[in-house]
Amino acid sequence: MTDSPRRPMPGTPSHKKARLDALASTAAPSGSSGGSAGGGVATAVSDAGRVASGEGVSLWMSAWRRLRRDWVFLFGAAIVVLFIVLAVVAPLIAPHDPATRVLIDQVNRQTNPVPGPQPGHPLGADYQGRDVLSRLMVGARQTLLVGVLATLGGLLGGMTLGTLAGAFGGWVDSVVMRVVDVLLSIPSLLMAFSIAAMFRSPSQWTVILAIAIVQVPVFARLLRGSMLAQRHSDHVLAARALGVRKGPIVFRHMLPNAMGPVIVQATLVLATAIIDAAALSFLGLGNPDDRSPEWGQMLGNAQPYFDSHPHLAVYPALCIIVVALGFTLVGESLRESLDPKSRR
Amino acid sequence: MSTPLLEVDDLSVRFTRQGQEPFTAVDKVTFNVAPGEVVGLVGESGCGKSVTSLAIMRLLARRGNQVTGSVRFAGTELLTLPDAAMRDKRGAELAMIFQDPLSSLNPVVPIGVQVSEVITRHRGENRAVAARQAAEMLDKVGIPDPTRRLKEYPHQLSGGMRQRALIAMALACEPRLLIADEPTTALDVTIQAQILALLTDLVEQSGTALIMITHDLGVVAGLCDGVNVLYGGRIVERAKRHPLFAEPRHPYTGGLLGSIPRLDGDRDARLFPIRGSVADNIPWDHACAFAPRCHQEGEKCRTVAPDLLPDEEARTDGGLRLLRCHYPLTAADRQRIEEGRA
Numbered sequence: 001m002t003d004s005p006r007r008p009m010p011g012t013p014s015h016k017k018a019r020l021d022a023l024a025s026t027a028a029p030s031g032s033s034g035g036s037a038g039g040g041v042a043t044a045v046s047d048a049g050r051v052a053s054g055e056g057v058s059l060w061m062s063a064w065r066r067l068r069r070d071w072v073f074l075f076g077a078a079i080v081v082l083f084i085v086l087a088v089v090a091p092l093i094a095p096h097d098p099a100t101r102v103l104i105d106q107v108n109r110q111t112n113p114v115p116g117p118q119p120g121h122p123l124g125a126d127y128q129g130r131d132v133l134s135r136l137m138v139g140a141r142q143t144l145l146v147g148v149l150a151t152l153g154g155l156l157g158g159m160t161l162g163t164l165a166g167a168f169g170g171w172v173d174s175v176v177m178r179v180v181d182v183l184l185s186i187p188s189l190l191m192a193f194s195i196a197a198m199f200r201s202p203s204q205w206t207v208i209l210a211i212a213i214v215q216v217p218v219f220a221r222l223l224r225g226s227m228l229a230q231r232h233s234d235h236v237l238a239a240r241a242l243g244v245r246k247g248p249i250v251f252r253h254m255l256p257n258a259m260g261p262v263i264v265q266a267t268l269v270l271a272t273a274i275i276d277a278a279a280l281s282f283l284g285l286g287n288p289d290d291r292s293p294e295w296g297q298m299l300g301n302a303q304p305y306f307d308s309h310p311h312l313a314v315y316p317a318l319c320i321i322v323v324a325l326g327f328t329l330v331g332e333s334l335r336e337s338l339d340p341k342s343r344r
Numbered sequence: 345m346s347t348p349l350l351e352v353d354d355l356s357v358r359f360t361r362q363g364q365e366p367f368t369a370v371d372k373v374t375f376n377v378a379p380g381e382v383v384g385l386v387g388e389s390g391c392g393k394s395v396t397s398l399a400i401m402r403l404l405a406r407r408g409n410q411v412t413g414s415v416r417f418a419g420t421e422l423l424t425l426p427d428a429a430m431r432d433k434r435g436a437e438l439a440m441i442f443q444d445p446l447s448s449l450n451p452v453v454p455i456g457v458q459v460s461e462v463i464t465r466h467r468g469e470n471r472a473v474a475a476r477q478a479a480e481m482l483d484k485v486g487i488p489d490p491t492r493r494l495k496e497y498p499h500q501l502s503g504g505m506r507q508r509a510l511i512a513m514a515l516a517c518e519p520r521l522l523i524a525d526e527p528t529t530a531l532d533v534t535i536q537a538q539i540l541a542l543l544t545d546l547v548e549q550s551g552t553a554l555i556m557i558t559h560d561l562g563v564v565a566g567l568c569d570g571v572n573v574l575y576g577g578r579i580v581e582r583a584k585r586h587p588l589f590a591e592p593r594h595p596y597t598g599g600l601l602g603s604i605p606r607l608d609g610d611r612d613a614r615l616f617p618i619r620g621s622v623a624d625n626i627p628w629d630h631a632c633a634f635a636p637r638c639h640q641e642g643e644k645c646r647t648v649a650p651d652l653l654p655d656e657e658a659r660t661d662g663g664l665r666l667l668r669c670h671y672p673l674t675a676a677d678r679q680r681i682e683e684g685r686a
Contacts, residue, residue, distance in 0.1 A: 234447035235447060235449055238440075238449070238513075239461075240434070241434055241439065241442075242439060242440075242462045243434035243466060244462070244465055252453060256452045256453070
């Protein structure tokens with residue numbers, strides 16, 4: 001099983017590269033430890049005199065080996081990395097300051113509300129004369145930040161509840177899960193709106209908090225389910241048969257094995273979190289200060305000009321779609337590579 | 345026989361699931377295990393072997409399972425012991441290994457951590473010492489290059505290696521009793537032989553008592569001092585190994601032995617199987633549960649439950665021989681089985 005990812009499928013584009021990798025690893029003196037499970041005793045015996053240098057290959061490592069050759073994953077990861085890099089360097093490479101009204105003198109409320117593309121401003125400017133390209137670039141930062149923090153918040157809350165429910169079972173499980181059921185019964189976007197609207201002054205933090213809370217029950221339910229499955233697994237029984245205490249059983253034997261689907265879900269939630277954040281901003285529940293741009297808020301601001309200047313909405317929408325697609329592709333291929341049934 | 349290490353007395357397990365008739369999976373099972381002794385629990389799937397062992401280890405969920413009787417380990421009653429004290433005993437004084445070595449190992453933790461975890465847990469050693477002892481233990485169970493194997497994950501080991509790793513975990517703290525629940529079922533025959541040889545060695549060296557749970561009479565023949573044959577949750581026959589194989593008295597034991605193909609026999613010889621399946625049980629209350637499948641069935645079998653009584657009509661080899669049957673196999677019956685095969 002472990003050596004299968006090393007064996008490239010003939011005809012795939014990665015064929016050549018895989019063959020090179022395989023060659024490289026057999027040539028390297030220490031590289032044989034990982035992929036040579038098929039060698040079994042023979043390898044071990046022939047390597048017996050050698051200093052142990054190879055680390056074991058964990059499930060995640062072997063998943064990574066599969067992912068490296070999965071073009072869906074590579075494509076998704078490329079998109080994600082591209083936007084992350086963009087978000088980091090945006091203030092440095094953006095041609096204009098996103099808050100400066102560079103083309104304000106061209107804006108005329110009656111005849112020309114939105115300045116079109118022109119030299120130095122390839123995507124034109126918005127209704128306040130601010131450069132759209134620069135705003136898109138800097139907006140990546142805000143949007144990704146909200147998506148990542150909201151997902152992390154949801155993950156943390158969901159993990160706490162899910163671990164509690166899955167580890168203790170019984171009435172703790174019942175109480176936690178009923179609360180989760182109630183939260184799940186409210187449509188998620190509606191709940192995000194309600195939570196965001198409860199704060200007197202909306203900011204990006206209220207958006208993050210609202211979306212995080214919406215994600216908590218999803219993570220909690222998922223983790224609780226896979227924790228319960230672990231509870232009755234043979235290796236947990238075996239650990240109990242050796243007298244391992246409750247704490248290590250939960251945190252060493254159950255939780256790490258239950259995390260797979262949760263981590264996959266997190267990458268998928270990142271996409272929805274970004275979309276939800278955009279939706280909140282679109283409805284004016286986001287950061288009211290539009291000097292620091294955010295894609296959803298740009299989308300919202302474009303609404304009055306949609307019939308005459310649709311490009312104002314199209315660009316941020318496209319950015320949202322592409323980033324969400326990137327995260328979704330990564331999540332799906334991660335799920336596939338970790339799923340024991342689709343291995344090999 | 346020296347004083348027993350483990351005394352199982354009238355151990356019964358009833359499954360009481362809501363909305364279902366309670367089901368007695370283990371019914372007044374009584375047996376002793378002396379230090380250094382290998383005792384076999386034999387029977388088909390579903391006859392209560394594994395439930396017996398889980399009940400001894402107190403690993404059955406409290407809800408839905410009613411365990412009664414008594415299990416004394418070195419004089420201590422295990423069934424009423426507080427949970428924490430029982431946890432301290434598991435792995436340190438009595439340990440257990442399971443059928444499927446892959447699913448019994450934690451897939452995301454290197455085996456070294458899993459072996460040393462038991463050592464740190466029960467001996468309170470620090471991680472470095474525990475890791476060294478774990479390597480020694482892996483070496484002892486015949487895993488080559490143990491320091492490197494410590495860092496490997498279960499899926500990187502072969503099936504035999506995994507079972508060796510599990511045995512290393514179970515024996516890491518030198519328990520006085522080891523329960524092996526079908527330890528060789530998931531392995532192929534050559535590896536089976538190695539694992540059994542390993543278990544025999546370790547048991548002999550350390551004087552560990554071993555309860556061997558199996559449906560494979562070949563394993564029993566090679567390993568066990570005494571054998572308990574279980575059917576429908578009750579012991580139907582107990583004898584030392586040699587007398588049991590030479591002169592099976594219970595029709596069920598006879599049937600199990602008759603179902604084994606022989607290398608030295610005629611190639612066209614038919615096997616003499618037990619008809620029906622375990623599902624054909626009738627309750628023990630007023631009958632013999634085995635009656636519907638029995639070739640010896642007589643008039644009392646469906647009306648009177650047989651008791652487990654000493655049996656002196658057959659070879660005993662100096663051990664106690666017990667039998668639960670109204671119409672035990674005689675030499676003539678065994679002859680008939682032999683001929684039935686031909």
